[in-house]
Amino acid sequence: MDYHYCFDENFSTNIVRVLQHLGVSCCHITDHLAAGTQDADLLPVVGARGWILVSTDARMIKVHAAILKTHNVKAIWMPNTYVNADLWTQAVWIFKHWRTVQEGVQGTKNFQRAKITDNGNVKPF
Numbered sequence: 001m002d003y004h005y006c007f008d009e010n011f012s013t014n015i016v017r018v019l020q021h022l023g024v025s026c027c028h029i030t031d032h033l034a035a036g037t038q039d040a041d042l043l044p045v046v047g048a049r050g051w052i053l054v055s056t057d058a059r060m061i062k063v064h065a066a067i068l069k070t071h072n073v074k075a076i077w078m079p080n081t082y083v084n085a086d087l088w089t090q091a092v093w094i095f096k097h098w099r100t101v102q103e104g105v106q107g108t109k110n111f112q113r114a115k116i117t118d119n120g121n122v123k124p125f
Contacts, residue, residue: 003074003105006051009035010083015091019098027051039064047071052105056083058115074111076101079118096120 005026007016016028033042039060044067046053053075060068061077068075082093097120104122105111114124 003102003111004049004051005054006032006046006049008053008055008057009037010056011054012087012090015094018091019094024098024102026054040067043067043073044071046075047073050074052076052111054078061113068113073113075113076105076122077113077115079116081118082116 002025005024007026007028009029011028013028013030016026019026029037029042029046033045039057043053043064047068048071051074053073055075056078058077058080060075067073082090085093097116100120101116101122104116104120105114108114108122108124111124114122117123
C-alpha cells in the first residue's frame with residue numbers, strides 16, 4: 001500500500017517541498033488547514049483522509065490517545081534528536097533517513113502508529 005504523509009506544523013514547509021520534488025507523496029498540514037489548527041481538530045481530518053501524520057509532538061500519543069483511536073489516525077513520531085536539532089541538521093536527517101522510514105512503514109502489516117528511531121527505523125506500538 002502506498003501511503004500519503006502529512007507533516008505537522010512543526011516541520012519546515014521547505015523540507016516538505018523538497019520531499020515532494022523527490023517523489024514522496026506528502027503534504028504539509030498547512031496546505032489543507034489553517035496554521036494554528038488545534039490537534040483535536042486536525043486529527044479527524046488526517047484520519048478521514050487516510051494519511052499518515054508525521055509529527056514532532058510525542059505528547060500527542062497520550063494527550064490525544066482517544067482521538068487517535070476513534071478516528072483511526074495513522075501516525076509516526078520523530079525522534080528527539082530530530083526534534084531538538086537545528087533546521088540544517090533536520091534537513092540532513094530527513095534526506096538521509098526518509099527512505100528507511102517509508103520502507104519501515106510499508107513493511108509493517110496493518111500499520112497504525114510508530115515512533116521513529118535516531119537512525120530512521122520504525123518501531124510500531
